[in-house]
Amino acid sequence: MIRGRVMGEVWATKKAPRLAGRKLILVAETCITAGAERPTGRVVVATDLLDAARGDTVVVAFGSGARNAECPGSRDVLVDAAVVQIVDGSSTPGAD
Template identity: 60%
Template sequence: MLWSGISVNRGVVIGEVFATKKNLKIQGYKLLLVCLLDDWRRPTQRVVVAVDTLDAGVLDEVVVAFGSGARNAIKPLSRDVLVDCAIVQVIEGSNLTGET
């Protein structure tokens, strides 16, 4: 999870943020509210605003990248994009067995 040093996390889209003005580098992208999930896919108290690079929708389960991974999702190898969180995958299904 982000707060333990990993730069990607699973989450569920719970809403959209509407902005009348955006930085030019992210114009055309939606800003979505994502509730991060714990290791067992339970909602946490942590909600982030993520740039939507994949046209995700409310209640979609997604993978969000943070930091340079988020910037690279918008514009690869760019340091001038002012983004710290971006949706990089929409999860269609998963299997959680508890086995290691």
């Protein structure tokens, strides 16, 4: 899993049928350098069942972890990244 900040929502009319009705958001991965949180430059597109808002710090799971966040035990979910936590805080200085 990675930690990142929510940048906003993406929308589309042309999409794989199995994505219909899903909220997709852009998340900018972050790291901590010298006590300050910074973007790494990597941006992922994830589904969001937790209703994260722009600017929230979130944890994103990938692969089967994301499938299981969407639908436990399912094998045919299309998404490969999902928000699994909206972070309240951490014990790392500068990390929230």
